[in-house]
Amino acid sequence: MRTTRLLRPDPDGIVAAAALLRSGGLVAFPTETVYGLGGDASNPDAVAAIYAAKGRPAHNPLIAHVVDAHAAARIARFDPRAAAVADTFWPGALTLVLPVRDARLLAPAMVPKGAGTVAVRVPAHPVARALLAAFGGPVAAPSANISGRVSPTTALHVRDELGGRIDAILDAGPCDVGVESTILSLTGPRAVLLRPGGVSQSALSEVLGIPIVQTQETDVLTAPGQLASHYAPSSPVRLDARSRGANELWLGFGAACEGADMSLSASGDLGEAASNLFAALRLLDQRANGRRIAVAPIPERGIGIAINDRLRRAAAPRSGD
CATH class of the missing domain: 3.40.50.11030 (Threonylcarbamoyl-AMP synthase, C-terminal domain)
Structure with missing residues (x-):
């Protein structure tokens, strides 16, 4: 069992967290939506460790968190639609599923087999942005909880479920939005809402100037939050x-x-x-x-x-x- 350190969200804590990520470690950190479980998105061992710590099904994809749109453009291809919504809603509670630009920059598990896509987000939380800037690369970060359970919105929630399984938790208090990011797929001619979240469908549609369709059942999951049973307490x-x-x-x-x-x-x-x-x-x-x-x-x-x-x-x- 690992010793899980509790880090303050100050410069020393950020430096320590970034060093852990560079060494292949796992660090939970706050976003404006929920706490994420971070690992180096380019390191196959770190990504595998995220799945193991959460008990996450191997077919359930992860989101790559990056510091800004320029960093996102290194791993994903942006068409004018994607650029428009990124300009409007990033940093913020929006994840875009886009064609992958260079899969060699990411661990294979970050690019769903048969899809050729990557899910990417620029979070708005200042601690998340400071960590991403200090780390200098994409960070895979699903919610920092046991797979399928209720997502964490405080460091205590993370410690209760993942203490002893991960290396550190950056504690910056409770998250503001409280539900995960909206996920929008722009990999084909239609704009497809894969998961509702902190950015509304109507706001996205207004920026794009086109209607947004709801996701349909698919054999290939391209983003998290698409499983029928999820975010569940133990009680019915x-x-x-x-x-x-x-x-x-x-x-x-x-x-x-x-x-x-x-x-x-x-x-x-x-x-x-x-x-x-x-x-x-x-x-x-x-x-x-x-x-x-x-x-x-x-x-x-x-x-x-x-x-x-x-x-x-x-x-x-x-x-x-």
Whole structure:
């Protein structure tokens, strides 16, 4: 078992984290969305170690995080559409799936077999950007949790699940957005939304000037977040719960949920709900003791679309169920 160091998000901590990445180590770090589990995206052993630490299925791809669009253009091919959305939304909560430019710059696992693509993002969190600048290359960084479980939005969440499995955690407090990045594929003539997230589909469509289609089932996964069951607590989840049922804990939203065990946002603020989502699911899961988690309805608009996506995956039948 490894000793997992807790690093401060100051210059010394950033230098230490970058050195660990260069040596093939694994470092969890904050983004504006969730904490990511970072490893050198060009190092096959480091990428394999990410999969092993998370227990992640080998066919589930990873995102390459880079410091800016120029770094992204070294590993991915940008057409005018990709350049337009990158100019508008980077740095930020948007991942683009694009044709790979030079697969030799990446570990083979970063380029899904049969796809010839790479998923790439420029995060906005200042600590993530400082780490990427100090490291000087692409960093593979899925969410820093056991595969399929609730994503981490604090360093404590990471330590609880991956302590002893990774080398260090850069602790910069809780993440602001609280749900993962939007993933948009621009590998063909259509713009395809693979995962809703912190950037809305309508905002992307407005920049592109074309409608964005929803992802279809495919044998080749080109980005994370496409598995039917994902982001799941250990306890079963019931959606659209307007009251607490027998043997349930109730996660509310809005003023109509008086008496709920917890609320994502008592005022009905979707941004607050997104920020609180994963932490609330984790806390209720710890308290459940065999009970089910019932979740109040969430409006299907804005970032509520991403919240509902995560909740539907959390409530989906688990493998082997």
